[in-house]
Amino acid sequence: MSAPAIETENLSKEYPHGFLNLKKRTSLERLSMQVEEGEIFGFIGPNGAGKSTTIKLLMRLIFPTAGSARILGKPISDIEMHRDVGYLPEQPYFYDYLTAAELLDYFARIHDLSAAQRKERVQTTLKKVGLETAGKIQLRKYSKGMLQRVGMAQAILHDPQLVILDEPMSGLDPVGRREARDIILDLRREGKTVMFSTHILSDAEMLCDRVGVIVGGKLRGVGTPGQLVDVTTQGMEILFELAGPCTAPLLAKATRTGDRYRLQVPETGLYDAIEQLRAAGAKILAVARVRATLEEFFMNLVEADRAQAAAVEVSGK
Amino acid sequence: MKRAGVVALNTFREAVRDRVLYNLLLFALVMMAASIIAGQISIGIEETVIITLGLSAISLIGLLIAIFIGVGLVSKEMDKRTLYALLAKPVRRWEFLLGKFGGLALTLALNVAAMGVGLFLALVYVKPVFERGDLTVLIAVYFIWLKLALVVALALLFSCFTTPLLAILFTTGIYIVGLYVQELRNMPMQVMSPGMTLFTKWLSYLLPNFENFNIMAMAAHSRQVPGALIAQNTLYAAIYCTMVLTGAILVFSRRNLK
Ligand SMILES: Nc1ncnc2c1ncn2[C@@H]1O[C@H](COP(=O)(O)OP(=O)(O)OP(=O)(O)O)[C@@H](O)[C@H]1O
Ligand SMILES: [Mg+2]
Numbered sequence A: 001m002s003a004p005a006i007e008t009e010n011l012s013k014e015y016p017h018g019f020l021n022l023k024k025r026t027s028l029e030r031l032s033m034q035v036e037e038g039e040i041f042g043f044i045g046p047n048g049a050g051k052s053t054t055i056k057l058l059m060r061l062i063f064p065t066a067g068s069a070r071i072l073g074k075p076i077s078d079i080e081m082h083r084d085v086g087y088l089p090e091q092p093y094f095y096d097y098l099t100a101a102e103l104l105d106y107f108a109r110i111h112d113l114s115a116a117q118r119k120e121r122v123q124t125t126l127k128k129v130g131l132e133t134a135g136k137i138q139l140r141k142y143s144k145g146m147l148q149r150v151g152m153a154q155a156i157l158h159d160p161q162l163v164i165l166d167e168p169m170s171g172l173d174p175v176g177r178r179e180a181r182d183i184i185l186d187l188r189r190e191g192k193t194v195m196f197s198t199h200i201l202s203d204a205e206m207l208c209d210r211v212g213v214i215v216g217g218k219l220r221g222v223g224t225p226g227q228l229v230d231v232t233t234q235g236m237e238i239l240f241e242l243a244g245p246c247t248a249p250l251l252a253k254a255t256r257t258g259d260r261y262r263l264q265v266p267e268t269g270l271y272d273a274i275e276q277l278r279a280a281g282a283k284i285l286a287v288a289r290v291r292a293t294l295e296e297f298f299m300n301l302v303e304a305d306r307a308q309a310a311a312v313e314v315s316g317k
Numbered sequence B: 001m002k003r004a005g006v007v008a009l010n011t012f013r014e015a016v017r018d019r020v021l022y023n024l025l026l027f028a029l030v031m032m033a034a035s036i037i038a039g040q041i042s043i044g045i046e047e048t049v050i051i052t053l054g055l056s057a058i059s060l061i062g063l064l065i066a067i068f069i070g071v072g073l074v075s076k077e078m079d080k081r082t083l084y085a086l087l088a089k090p091v092r093r094w095e096f097l098l099g100k101f102g103g104l105a106l107t108l109a110l111n112v113a114a115m116g117v118g119l120f121l122a123l124v125y126v127k128p129v130f131e132r133g134d135l136t137v138l139i140a141v142y143f144i145w146l147k148l149a150l151v152v153a154l155a156l157l158f159s160c161f162t163t164p165l166l167a168i169l170f171t172t173g174i175y176i177v178g179l180y181v182q183e184l185r186n187m188p189m190q191v192m193s194p195g196m197t198l199f200t201k202w203l204s205y206l207l208p209n210f211e212n213f214n215i216m217a218m219a220a221h222s223r224q225v226p227g228a229l230i231a232q233n234t235l236y237a238a239i240y241c242t243m244v245l246t247g248a249i250l251v252f253s254r255r256n257l258k
Helices: A051-058 A079-084 A100-110 A115-128 A144-156 A174-189 A201-207 A225-231 A249-253 A267-279 A294-316 B002-017 B020-040 B046-079 B083-087 B093-126 B132-159 B164-178 B181-185 B194-206 B216-220 B227-253
Strands: A006-017 A023-035 A040-044 A066-071 A085-088 A162-166 A193-198 A210-215 A218-223 A236-242 A255-257 A260-265 A282-289
Touching: A006 A051, A023 A051, A023 A066, A023 A218, A040 A051, A040 A174, A040 A201, A051 A066, A051 A162, A051 A193, A079 A085, A085 A144, A085 B083, A100 A115, A100 A144, A100 B002, A100 B083, A115 A144, A144 A162, A144 A174, A144 B083, A174 A193, A174 A201, A193 A201, A210 A294, A236 A267, A249 A260, A249 A267, A260 A267, A267 A282, B002 B020, B002 B093, B020 B046, B020 B093, B046 B083, B046 B093, B046 B132, B046 B164, B046 B216, B083 B093, B093 B132, B093 B227, B132 B164, B132 B216, B132 B227, B181 B194
Parallel strands: A040 A193, A040 A210, A085 A162, A162 A193
Antiparallel strands: A006 A023, A006 A066, A210 A218, A236 A260, A236 A282, A255 A260
């Protein structure tokens, strides 16, 4: 069996803060996880959870307070591992005096590609991210979403084995999001490994083989998106219309939008509710499984996090 | 090392696109003004006026570029986060730093050389007969470039651990103090306490001696520069730059980006 694409062991990062930097704030606490070769791994968590911190640690842009990590079987201090890794920074920004084609050519030189290879790679990559007509425009004239595309382009430019993307969808329009998703899926088809961070649960669900959930610097769970969503299923929702006035007791719990009503019931009470509504003369339009919205999902974890922090404080006194 | 070269060329390209070379126009204006002034003063000191004004202008314009762009070399890339994508590529931090230094040193070399040629032409224009000592002005320009490289190294070092504003202040401060190192050495040691003497002595050797690079008087009088001085200054700048850059690399290699 080959080594995992990414492997971290007790990776931790503390930032000093406060008066004379005497206090420490933990941004990442003993993270141990693995990303297997060939999978798409989603790294999800609310703002400030430690996603970017983890990724920057892996890229050696910041250094860990403790712990270690290996990428493609090599310790991250080994510069050679960067040859096979592509990285999209959060809110990417590049030399604005260059055009997109010049920037990519510059990065290709850093990757030691020959002149012929550079020309070919720059063109195909620009095309892939939908910038073939904008390649000759200076980056200072680029919009946010276009910069994001350039960021994606430089991450996949050298055909790396592992691609790490920090919020690849941010700033993109619906077309751009779709294209970014396609690029990620293409990468997997080519046998590449992708790890990306996001706080958009639907993206993670749609793309990922596995996801890791991080809140407050701690990894709270790793699994397939299905496992993650099942846990948070909150019952069933019935969508219906009423022909005339109705006095069924269930109606008091429904919410009305226009002519339509929505009613949430636990999974076990579904058939019972449907029968009551039919008896009342309702026309049932749809029945669907309710999933916790991203917000609820995170709020639960964050609340738990806060409660725990409070408990620690109390027991500490 | 090849990657340092790639970074250096890009740094040069940035300087060109950011119109750093426009200062050459400013220099041309200064030289024209100098020629006019020199023409109105009595004959004989024309060259002296042109050389003094020209070399001072080259030095001052060069210093402005070296300090302001030198401090921005790394700090600007950290602030704008252009560094993130680059450092995640197979480039070592010292390669990046050397590339940045090399790029600005190259920019300054071309810049100073162009101004030097301009000055030399102005000189040839006002002076009908030409002697070997007149070449001194070119060596003076070379020394200015050595000095500027040293200033860039210092600016780079300071910008690796303080804010850009402080780095500008520190670099300027060291430059000014470095002009008076000789005075520091000549201080009346006998009236100081032994500790003070030792401190002053160490300080005078630790600080870069910028006055050594100034041969304006020699150039103005068309005196020939001894080969030993050229070798000495070149070696001094090379060793001092190496030390300062090593320091910058040590600091920068451990630094967490934001
Ligand atoms: N340079 C720094 N100095 C001090 N604290 C920092 C620094 N960088 C990050 N942090 C802290 O580390 C924590 C994690 O930040 P991180 O950027 O990893 O979050 P994130 O999960 O990427 O969030 P987002 O979704 O907003 O991008 C935050 O609490 C942040 O305040
Ligand atoms: Mg982030």
